[in-house]
Amino acid sequence: MTMYGAVEAGGTKWVCALADTDGRIVATEVVPTTTPDETIPAAVGFFRRHPAPAAVGVATFGPVDLAAGRITTTPKPGWSGTDMVTPFREGLGVPVGLDTDVNGAAIGELRHGAGRGLHTLAYMTVGTGIGVGVIVGGRPLHGRTHPEAGHMRVPHDTARDPFPGVCPFHGDCLEGLASGTSMRRRWGRPAQELEDGEPWELEAEYLALAVHNLAAVVSPQAVIIGGGVGGRPGLLGLVRARATELAGGYPLDTVITAPGLGNLSGITGAVELARAALSGNENE
Structure with a gap:
């Protein structure tokens, strides 16, 4: 069965999830947002401890340069310039879909809410x-x-x-x-x-x-x-x-x-970002 990885990367916490083909969440973990050197490896580690996802979707706080895959000028100390794609793509060897946390939530509500x-x-x-x-x-x-x-x-x-x-x-x-x-x-x-x-x-x-x-x-x-x-x-x-x-x-x-999805809008949208990344249709 194809599994999708999803990350809702917020300024206070990151919600990491693994979802099945139907979008059902089968495993989750919350990682505190501290520094990039601590938070990102912890998120990658979550997926390494579970069945390998075919793709990962990241819905992140911003502002973010979507073409470069990096957070830009953010008031969150230490996070400006952080690469939000490469650690997952190289660490897990899978395609990565990236968008803002609110675009992710909008996608989740569009598809399922x-x-x-x-x-x-x-x-x-x-x-x-x-x-x-x-x-x-x-x-x-x-x-x-x-x-x-x-x-x-x-x-x-x-x-x-x-x-x-x-x-x-x-x-x-x-x-x-x-x-x-x-x-x-x-x-x-x-x-x-x-x-x-x-x-x-x-x-x-x-x-x-x-x-x-x-x-x-x-x-x-x-x-x-x-x-x-x-x-x-x-x-x-x-x-x-x-x-x-x-x-x-x-x-x-x-x-x-x-x-319609309550507090699951963002993570649901991140699953959809992963699904689109796997199909090569990141703009859907």
Whole structure:
């Protein structure tokens, strides 16, 4: 039976998995994200201890140069310039498919989750940071590199929200204003500890602005919002209501929904990256 290796490489942890031909996960291991010299060999070691995969898919945090297979300028100390492909390709002797973690999650949702039957969607993860993966015509969107919609500019009403933002590059971009990191610094407590009211109404405002921009530019059939902050009960209802108001009657209709795969979107997408790498269709 053909086995596929999958890695969801996050800034805090790497989830490594082995899946069968049908995509069923048969083995997993979590590796802490420390340094490249520690984390990557530990991930390769996971696959060496199990039946050899025919290919490996890596859905990684970024930014990443997909052509070179390397992480570029990341605020994660020690990871800029890290080669995310060669250690798996040479260490295991198999093809490797690479994409961003959010494009991976978008692929997972397209094939097996809330995006089944659709051809164009956006997956937005709202957690420590904000990332957006985009599928257009059934394929992950790649341009000069990959979408970085977490760094889009959104209107910032400084009278309502004087917080300057936390993005080290742009200050008050979407990630700088609406990530879990920004919520903790703005309100003095982690998002999980914040009660209903202004903190979540403000969060919904920024996410609705982002959805509006995505709807205007990409025209997705659905925007799927996940992540530790994005999964807050009641948040999507606030986002839907505000996005409708922002549209002002203009037909920017897009479904705003939660991930159908829960926290398995990314690793499921990484399995699909491996499947595509084995078939030679990495852009599918």
